Amino acid sequence: MSVKVRFAPSPTGKLHVGNVRTALVNWLFAKGQGGSFVLRIDDTDLVRSTQESEDNIEIDLKWLGLAWDERYNQSRRFDRYEEAAARLKAEGRLYPCYETADELDRRRKVQLSRGQPPIYDRAALSLTDAEKAAFEAEGRRPHWRFKLEGKRVAWEDLARGHAEVDTASMSDPVLIREDGLFLYTLPSVVDDIDMEITHIIRGEDHVTNTGAQIEIFEALGAKVPGFAHMPLLVGADGTALSKRLGSLAIMDMRADGYEPIAITSHLGKIGTSDNLEVAASLADLGAAFAFSKMGRSPARYDTADLDRLNAQAVHAIDYAEAKPRLEALGVDLGETFWNTVKGNLNKFGDVVDMAKIVTGPVTPVIEDAAFAADALELLPDTIDADAWSAWTAAVKDKTGAKGKGLFMPLRLALTGQAHGPDMAAMIPLIGRARLVQRLKGKAA
Known part of the structure; x- marks a missing residue:
């Protein structure tokens, strides 16, 4: 029998990193073995369950790439x-x-x-x-x-x-319960039997429940599935996940500009022996997944790691993939622009600020008016890929400035920022007319 797993969230609130990690590990385990993934909505609590939460669960899972093969609602199986x-x-x-x-x-x-x-x-x-x-x-x-x-x-x-x-x-x-409402345990076992679930994968806080559930499987004359109980997520300091980390809800992380592959790479690799690097794809993440790589200690969730992986994910986006997103933001300035700036982005949305450097207006920072005047006088007529090196060499010869003393004043004057993409690639994008105005200290 092929592997078949399930994810059974309650539609009573937002999907967060804890239950998404459970969904992800189930998905990775099943897909890594050619199996199937079932989405089962645990909506037996008809008072607390909402259609909005159910819809948001589907939106979040689809956005993360966790497609399901079968879908059920427990409220239809009383x-x-x-x-x-x-x-x-x-x-x-x-x-x-x-x-x-x-x-x-x-x-x-x-x-x-x-x-x-x-x-x-x-x-x-x-x-x-x-x-x-x-x-x-x-x-x-x-x-x-x-x-x-x-x-x-x-x-x-x-x-x-x-x-x-x-x-x-x-x-x-x-x-x-006294009001006739089924608690989680019995519907879960009945559904696992009827849906032929082969493996139940969840957090280690369910270990004790498993003993009771196995007895229920046996009492109903069913084959007992396999089990995997993962270490729980904790904060970077080893304590319980805290609201101090910011929102841990997937919909909020999406709004904050995190890439789905960064989130899945992070949740799929923390607490394992794998290097914490962004995966090329969910398929690659699934091919590399193994419970044998999982440690016994709680998995530490550190937003600094997620931020690093997110930057890696953005840097790996090619122009064809980026183009529709750039168009949606109104900043599709072409492939050369994207390839020039993407290595400096932490989140995709940061590209808007990079586009402003090219299109303006930028308020220049002139630290030395005489230096800027000399640089303007020596600015090449043609601003191409070779212009920066020739120009800075000429400015160095005339002013005697070198190193940071040469490059930083020019970067500040031309971009208004102390850090950013390679200036040799940026100045052709900015264009000579704007370079002239900025060297004169004018917003352009």
Whole structure:
């Protein structure tokens, strides 16, 4: 059977780097082995789920290049979840509980005060029909728990190696709330069975859940899929990801000018043994992906790394790819312009400022009027690729300036900036008329 994985986001907010990393690793693993990627919208919470969030999830994934092969909404599959719940109830694996949240909290506190683990005591299993009826008469509605077998559940984790969970140390998980709403666990297992998911890839914070989910797979008579639990993302300093980093939502990063391949290269390589460099394409990223390269320590998310990769990605864009984007910004000044300035861009949008150097107006910075006058006097009649070297040599001979003392005043006068692209390539783009005006100290 070919590899088949899924990404199951809840449409209750923005897609951020944490869940996009999960989507990406699933996609890379599947595509690297010729498998398929399923997008499954976890919208069972009909109150909190919104169509806007669902639409934005699709927009973000498409922009990143993470195309899906199949797509589902869990809200359209409630009948299947009811069928599975009915089977588990009939087999005694799903049982009703009537405790309120306050009652459960008091029990936990008593257990902790006695030095006992705060595990549900299964008191509901001993309720008589009369006691259940009395609770119902009070207006209580049951929540439903899955009865764990209390055994050691083991699997070979693609990311962690041999893994075990003792379900005897866990509370029986609640699968259905008092209001009848299915919690994440049961729909997830049912869908994984029906959609023939071969591997479940997610964060290591789900390891304990996996023990319970494996028991549910078994209780429903299904083959248990493979699992991979990745180290979580943390900030550059090793602490939890913080809002201090700026927005971690993909839609905001797109608006901020980040390239999709920079984001995917960053998220696909941090925490692995691969060099942190931008990939040529998603296909190349997928071909190089392997869980064996993944470390066990949390992956450190550093925006400085992302910025570096983004600059690499922009520098690698050829003119044919850049042209429609330049046109959209109103700064398509030709292939020579693009090739001259792209190496100085951190984000694609920075090209607007570079175009202004060429088209003006630029307010020149004249540090020495006499030096500028000498430079103007020696300015060649023809401004071509060789003009800069001949001109600066002549200015050097006349003024005695050299090195930074020669080049910096000219750059400031002609561009208004202390840093930028190669001046030999820039001055033909600027043109002689503007060069003359700027050397005279006039905005042009």
